[in-house]
Amino acid sequence: xxxxxxxxxxxxxxxxxxxxxxxxxxxxxxxxxxxxxxxxxxxxxxxxxxxxxxxxxxxxxxxxxxxxxxxxxxxxxxxxxxxxxxxxxxxx
Amino acid sequence: xxxxxxxxxxxxxxxxxxxxxxxxxxxxxxxxxxxxxxxxxxxxxxxxxxxxxxxxxxxxxxxxxxxxxxxxxxxxxxxxxxxxxxxxxxxxxxxxxxxxxxxxxxxxxxxxxxxxxxxxxxxxxxxxxxxxxxxxxxxxxxxxxxxxxxxxxxxxxxxxxxxxxxxxxxxxxxxxxxxxxxxxxxxxxxxxxxxxxxxxxxxxxxxxxxxxxxxxxxxxxxxxxxxxxxxxxxxxxxxxxxxxxxxxxxxxxxxxxxxxxxxxxxxxxxxxxxxxxxxxxxxxxxxxxxxxxxxxxxxxxxxxxxxxxxxxxxxxxxxxxxxxxxxxxxxxxxxxxxxxxxxxxxxxxxxxxxxxxxxxxxxxxxxxxxxxxxxxxxxxxxxxxxxxxxxxxxxxxxx
Numbered sequence: 001x002x003x004x005x006x007x008x009x010x011x012x013x014x015x016x017x018x019x020x021x022x023x024x025x026x027x028x029x030x031x032x033x034x035x036x037x038x039x040x041x042x043x044x045x046x047x048x049x050x051x052x053x054x055x056x057x058x059x060x061x062x063x064x065x066x067x068x069x070x071x072x073x074x075x076x077x078x079x080x081x082x083x084x085x086x087x088x089x090x091x092x
Numbered sequence: 093x094x095x096x097x098x099x100x101x102x103x104x105x106x107x108x109x110x111x112x113x114x115x116x117x118x119x120x121x122x123x124x125x126x127x128x129x130x131x132x133x134x135x136x137x138x139x140x141x142x143x144x145x146x147x148x149x150x151x152x153x154x155x156x157x158x159x160x161x162x163x164x165x166x167x168x169x170x171x172x173x174x175x176x177x178x179x180x181x182x183x184x185x186x187x188x189x190x191x192x193x194x195x196x197x198x199x200x201x202x203x204x205x206x207x208x209x210x211x212x213x214x215x216x217x218x219x220x221x222x223x224x225x226x227x228x229x230x231x232x233x234x235x236x237x238x239x240x241x242x243x244x245x246x247x248x249x250x251x252x253x254x255x256x257x258x259x260x261x262x263x264x265x266x267x268x269x270x271x272x273x274x275x276x277x278x279x280x281x282x283x284x285x286x287x288x289x290x291x292x293x294x295x296x297x298x299x300x301x302x303x304x305x306x307x308x309x310x311x312x313x314x315x316x317x318x319x320x321x322x323x324x325x326x327x328x329x330x331x332x333x334x335x336x337x338x339x340x341x342x343x344x345x346x347x348x349x350x351x352x353x354x355x356x357x358x359x360x361x362x363x364x365x366x367x368x369x370x371x372x373x374x375x376x377x378x379x380x381x382x383x384x385x386x387x388x389x390x391x392x393x394x395x396x397x398x399x400x401x402x403x404x405x406x407x408x409x410x411x412x413x414x415x416x417x418x419x420x421x422x423x424x425x426x427x428x429x430x431x432x433x434x435x436x437x438x439x440x441x442x443x444x445x446x447x448x449x450x451x452x453x454x455x456x457x458x459x460x461x462x463x464x465x466x467x468x469x470x471x472x473x474x475x476x477x478x479x480x481x482x483x484x485x486x487x488x489x490x491x
Contacts, residue, residue: 003314007321012259013198013297014311014319018304
């Protein structure tokens, strides 16, 4: 939400046009970030299936973490059958 | 009444609840949702019969609780429907969370409330505890004294709620049992007159697949306050809209409405303030007091939210003494909610006016003409002795 919009212009009753979650980058909520070791990764897509956001982007069988939206919940690291994902503390 | 206005109406005898159901049928609502919690208000039973018999083309949604009843009505209203629900007492308490959702989402929902006491102890009879409990929920709040007012207010409620300058939910309250279950005669507008007066709902937020929007968004520190400020403004705007709707309704019905009902106030020195069915009894008491030479008057509250600030200041600043009668208890407060509204309106500007607060009639304890005369005499005496620094109780054993 723009901090210049006053109550006079703001949309009625807390409704907004669709697609706003795209603009709301939640990556800075993270305490730890998942890092994929592509040497260990077998492209099983389990992490892609389990990511609740979705912040794991799939291209064919390849996966990539979208750090703009990943909140660092760690589910992907927990579920990875090859332990290919490590949670690394975010640097301050 | 003018012949012209009479031609638009018919005389009918119904209970207060059925008067509301009749108004809602004539308003041609699209969706009704309700749950028969104890104490149930049979408004919705009558409405379900109308729907079942094909007299009203609406969807009747049975749900599992009052929380769900209002939630279903919120969903229906968001879909563009003219939606209605009714409740009382515990049911309203159970709706509490959704009350704020309805007003925050700016939905023109209309709800009937047969005002009753709240548990514990369990009691199904009339007082105004439930009504005042929703004071700050952002709803426009009316109180009908008897079936006629309640019927008229229910029709007008849809017009006010749906006005694009308002878009807020409206509750129409009336005293449980005393009004809700008593059969009285009143004038109902003819179906076509109501149809023309209300039209169909065209305003307010609505789900539109061609123009997708998010409703009920998360609005944090950066925007929540602006949404609430806008909602506050809608309530302010409703003052003018209510005035216009009262005016327009008078043109078709011949019945004149104002936020505060006055009786013998023009030269009154001591004024009794009441709400609901007590107002009629208070008029009778004041008539008796006048015969005994007392300069007494009555003000009845028809519109509680928005509180009619200008009208109240103009009116209440004229009296020497104001005796407020409240069918609600606000433990720990300086006084009951009506006292506080009046005091906040006239103080400190008109500090010569003295106010005293009486709690009465909780849990349906009867109030008679004699009781009101006692309150009047006691209130007047206590004010003149300067003993107004506490809430007094009328009709409770031990005082």
